[in-house]
Amino acid sequence: MIVTPFTGENLQLAAQAGVEEIVAVYPGPGREPLVKVKGEVEKHGMKLTHIERKLPHDQIVHGLSGRDEQVKMIKCLLCDMAEAGLEVLCYNWMPSEDWCRTTRMNPERGGSYSTAFSVEADCGNVTDADGPPQKATAASRLWENLEAFLDEILPVAEDAGIKLAIHPDDPPLKNLWGQDQILCSIDALERVTRLAPSPSNGICFCSGSLGPVGEDLVEGIRRLAGNIHFVHLRNTRGAADNFQETWPDNGESDLPALMRALHDIDYRGTIRPDHAPSMIGESNATPGYEMKGRLFAAGYLRGLMQACLRR
Numbered sequence: 001m002i003v004t005p006f007t008g009e010n011l012q013l014a015a016q017a018g019v020e021e022i023v024a025v026y027p028g029p030g031r032e033p034l035v036k037v038k039g040e041v042e043k044h045g046m047k048l049t050h051i052e053r054k055l056p057h058d059q060i061v062h063g064l065s066g067r068d069e070q071v072k073m074i075k076c077l078l079c080d081m082a083e084a085g086l087e088v089l090c091y092n093w094m095p096s097e098d099w100c101r102t103t104r105m106n107p108e109r110g111g112s113y114s115t116a117f118s119v120e121a122d123c124g125n126v127t128d129a130d131g132p133p134q135k136a137t138a139a140s141r142l143w144e145n146l147e148a149f150l151d152e153i154l155p156v157a158e159d160a161g162i163k164l165a166i167h168p169d170d171p172p173l174k175n176l177w178g179q180d181q182i183l184c185s186i187d188a189l190e191r192v193t194r195l196a197p198s199p200s201n202g203i204c205f206c207s208g209s210l211g212p213v214g215e216d217l218v219e220g221i222r223r224l225a226g227n228i229h230f231v232h233l234r235n236t237r238g239a240a241d242n243f244q245e246t247w248p249d250n251g252e253s254d255l256p257a258l259m260r261a262l263h264d265i266d267y268r269g270t271i272r273p274d275h276a277p278s279m280i281g282e283s284n285a286t287p288g289y290e291m292k293g294r295l296f297a298a299g300y301l302r303g304l305m306q307a308c309l310r311r
Contacts, residue, residue, distance in 0.1 A: 001272050001298055002052070004289040006037070011044040017295045018302050021270050023050040023090070029073055031080040038084050049270060050230065051081060052090035052167075058097055058130065062137045063145045071149065075156045082160035088230050088270070089157070090204050092167040093146055095137060095179045097130035099170040099209075104278075104287035106244045112277035115287045116244040117171045127287065132177045139180035143195075146182075150196040157200035165204035165230035166192055172213045172240050184240070185213060186220040193227045202229035208274055211253040212240040218254075218261045225265040233258065233301055234274035245275050245288065248297050256304055263308040271305070273297035 001019045003010045014022065022041045027033035034051075041048040056073060059066035078089060092098065102121035108114045115127070125131050137145075150164075157164055169176075172184040182188060189203050205228045207217055221228065235251025236243050248255055262271070276293030278284040 001294065002289060004286050004291065006040070008040070008044075010291055011040065011046070013291060013295060014298070015044045015046055017298045019046060019298055021047050021049045021272075023052050023270070023272055024048055026051055026054045026056075026077075029076070031083065034077075034080050034084050034086075038086075048084070049086055050088045050090055050272075051077070051086065052230075053098065055089075055091050057091060058133070060149055061093055061095060061142065061145060062133055062135075063141060071152055074153060078153070078156050078160045078162050081162050086162070088163045088165050090165045090167055090230050092169070093142065093183055094129070094167075094169050095142065095181060096125070096132055096176065099127055100125040100129050100131070100176065101127050101171075101287070104284055108244075108247060108277045109250065110280075112247075112279050112293065113284055113287070114245040114247075114277040115275065116238075117242070119173070119241040132179050136179045139174075139182050142180060142182045146192070147195045150192075150198075150201060154196055154198045154200055158198060163200050163202055163229040165202050167204040167232075168206055168209040170206070170209040171243070172209055186210065186215055186223060189224060190227075193224075202227045204228075204230040204232060206232040206234075206274065207253050207255065207258055208232065208234035208236050208245065211236045211251070212238060212243040214239065218257055221258065221261040221265060221267075225267075228262075228265075228267060229269055231262060231267070231269065231271040232274040233271055234276065234297070245277070247277060247293075248273070248300050255301075256307070259301070259304040259308055271301060273301055 024037045038048045101115040106114045106116035168183045169181040235246045275288030276297045278290040279292040282290040
């Protein structure tokens with residue numbers, strides 16, 4: 001689980017809800033910030049296992065002048081993660097830096113609010129992603145840049161014993177606001193694993209990013225089985241060009257079936273509750289990442305896990 005904001009109280013809430021592993025947002029360069037975050041997590045009886053989100057990578061994705069410096073920083077991060085006992089680095093190849101939405105005020109049950117996306121909205125992005133680049137990069141170049149990155153970074157990841165988990169594009173559109181995107185399907189994720197076969201090269205299977213595409217997610221889990229290094233479970237309603245995030249139990253994806261599929265392939269990695277609606281009393285300043293809804297989601301996923309173990 002990602003704890004937002006990263007405070008002692010929220011870490012305690014996560015521990016009380018039964019969370020065992022914490023996923024930290026990139027804490028900044030150098031080993032000291034990572035060790036500090038790890039110490040805070042361990043104070044509450046949990047384990048820091050993953051780094052995810054806000055990893056500086058825009059120059060690498062687009063092949064710009066600062067690319068080599070960002071690659072060097074990631075190599076150092078992998079070594080620091082290994083020394084601190086972490087397991088997985090989750091990254092993305094989104095040209096907009098991170099996930100994008102057009103509203104944070106989509107009405108959900110009981111007066112809660114979720115995020116939503118529509119290609120017809122003209123308000124721009126409302127999440128904390130950087131947004132579209134000033135100059136678009138073609139899909140072919142994005143693939144070339146990704147392959148070059150993997151070729152350079154995987155030997156370091158292998159030596160460090162760290163697994164990489166690439167996250168699909170969100171929203172999963174082949175073109176978002178005039179910029180190509182390349183990781184919008186199970187086929188595309190499978191292609192990544194073939195670009196550079198390695199025990200460290202894998203996938204973050206995100207049901208919320210892949211759900212709006214309309215693919216068979218259970219079959220996708222089976223296809224990607226040995227290459228799934230991390231799982232995000234959340235739910236949505238609608239198609240890729242117009243969808244809303246929902247509570248984990250009332251969207252169009254069958255999360256119990258996905259949990260059973262993960263159990264059937266003997267997935268042993270981390271499953272984290274992803275975006276959830278903001279609830280009464282919350283500011284909605286960090287849509288998708290307020291605490292109350294994700295505590296509910298953590299409990300819901302914990303119940304699904306126990307149900308699978310007792311089949």
